[in-house]
Amino acid sequence: KAGVTQTPRYLIKTRGQQVTLSCSPISGHRSVSWYQQTPGQGLQFLFEYFSETQRNKGNFPGRFSGRQFSNSRSEMNVSTLELGDSALYLCASSEQQGHEQYFGPGTRLTVT
Amino acid sequence: SQQGEEDPQALSIQEGENATMNCSYKTSINNLQWYRQNSGRGLVHLILIRSNEREKHSGRLRVTLDTSKKSSSLLITASRAADTASYFCATAPSGNTPLVFGKGTRLSVIA
Numbered sequence: 001k002a003g004v005t006q007t008p009r010y011l012i013k014t015r016g017q018q019v020t021l022s023c024s025p026i027s028g029h030r031s032v033s034w035y036q037q038t039p040g041q042g043l044q045f046l047f048e049y050f051s052e053t054q055r056n057k058g059n060f061p062g063r064f065s066g067r068q069f070s071n072s073r074s075e076m077n078v079s080t081l082e083l084g085d086s087a088l089y090l091c092a093s094s095e096q097q098g099h100e101q102y103f104g105p106g107t108r109l110t111v112t
Numbered sequence: 113s114q115q116g117e118e119d120p121q122a123l124s125i126q127e128g129e130n131a132t133m134n135c136s137y138k139t140s141i142n143n144l145q146w147y148r149q150n151s152g153r154g155l156v157h158l159i160l161i162r163s164n165e166r167e168k169h170s171g172r173l174r175v176t177l178d179t180s181k182k183s184s185s186l187l188i189t190a191s192r193a194a195d196t197a198s199y200f201c202a203t204a205p206s207g208n209t210p211l212v213f214g215k216g217t218r219l220s221v222i223a
Binding site for chain 1 (some may be wrong): 133139142143147152153154156157160178202204208209210211212213214215216
């Protein structure tokens, strides 16, 4: 099976702009989770989707949003970008919540 | 706060030596998982141990779980330079909650 793919891999944006990141899970996986990873805060959970429904949301402001489509592909959106949003954004898919997760290579977002 | 806390934060060893990393957590769990991350890349799942298991092996990896102490350890035997990476434990709490990752242990294996 093909692994988890994320696009784009690298992104440079300016403060105040908005960005959309995409994730395609492993075929058959219905759970998709998003994480933000920074050197200071480590790996922080953003949200989890299962069968197009958001099941859990981390402690992030409303500028961070996401959705999942009927084919399990997921997108996350960050509006009004801030310098502190610079991070590696990781997507992971799994068959069920709590099972092993398979991660994509990540999207490196730099906000200037 | 993070559910899992790895110890030590960083570890440097010679090739061929064993590396041991520890993870402590706070609440009851369904399972505990270990992941590896090479610099700036996605995480790779290494091993999952369920709450009713005490030890699990996978190749050169050995994981133990002590639910009474809420702790786990990951042992990598006969380490290689290619094992250089960050290692994270992640706990799957009971109920409908997502995996929670610790901040990781940075392992450097020197050839």
